[in-house]
Amino acid sequence: MLNKFLPTQYFKSIYEIKIENLKEQGIRGIIFDIDNTLVPYDEAEPNEKIINFFQQLRNAGFKITLVSNNTEDRVVKFNEKLKVFAIHKSKKPLTKSFKKALRLMDCKKEEAVIVGDQIFTDVYGGNQAGIKTILVVPVSDKDEWITKIKRGLEKKVIAHYERRYNRSNR
Numbered sequence: 001m002l003n004k005f006l007p008t009q010y011f012k013s014i015y016e017i018k019i020e021n022l023k024e025q026g027i028r029g030i031i032f033d034i035d036n037t038l039v040p041y042d043e044a045e046p047n048e049k050i051i052n053f054f055q056q057l058r059n060a061g062f063k064i065t066l067v068s069n070n071t072e073d074r075v076v077k078f079n080e081k082l083k084v085f086a087i088h089k090s091k092k093p094l095t096k097s098f099k100k101a102l103r104l105m106d107c108k109k110e111e112a113v114i115v116g117d118q119i120f121t122d123v124y125g126g127n128q129a130g131i132k133t134i135l136v137v138p139v140s141d142k143d144e145w146i147t148k149i150k151r152g153l154e155k156k157v158i159a160h161y162e163r164r165y166n167r168s169n170r
Contacts, residue, residue: 007123007135010158014038014115014136015053019060022113029105030057031098031131033116034068034078040140041070044077054082063105067097067114069121093125102131119158 011017014037022030035041038050046054057064065085068075075088085104090097102112109130116122117138126133135158 004127005119005124006127007119008113008132010135010162012137013139015049016136017115017134019057019062022062023060025113025132026111027113027132028061029063029065029102029107029112031065031067031101031112031114031126033092033114033118033122034066034075035070035117036138036140037115037117037122037136038139039078044074045080046078046082051081054084063107065101065104067092067101092121093128095125095129098125098129098131 009017014032032038038046054064063085064082065087066075066079066082067087067090068078069090069092070088072088075086079086085101087097087100087104092098098114102109105112113132113134114122114126115134115136116126117136119135123133123135
């Protein structure tokens, strides 16, 4: 039962994701959450490091889509410097926006990965859509109140993932 909440991979940061490994897996499209995956939820714009990382991804041939539960204003403002596909008010973990992102990037679900900081929206939704998922540690301890409530449960799922992963790599 817990499998639908387990990510395909788990990293401390988006910057630990190896571009070469994604290419070897046949990944062509990357779906990113914004808030606490790329920046704290109260930062309006991407920093230079994120802008450069996205440029590296594009240079490597990846298509990118931002998928956020946040408002249109938030997502459009954040995307001004990135200039990638973007979907706001996505209603994650529902799969409709993930499927739309696949269409925008012209990717099959096997050719995409979702990168996010929340198990119950990003990972669960991605798994439900049949897309590989990468969970990252939130970039900030600051969260909206509803997210704070979920973090306690997420810690239990992450502990289960780490026990399972460590056991299978012995």
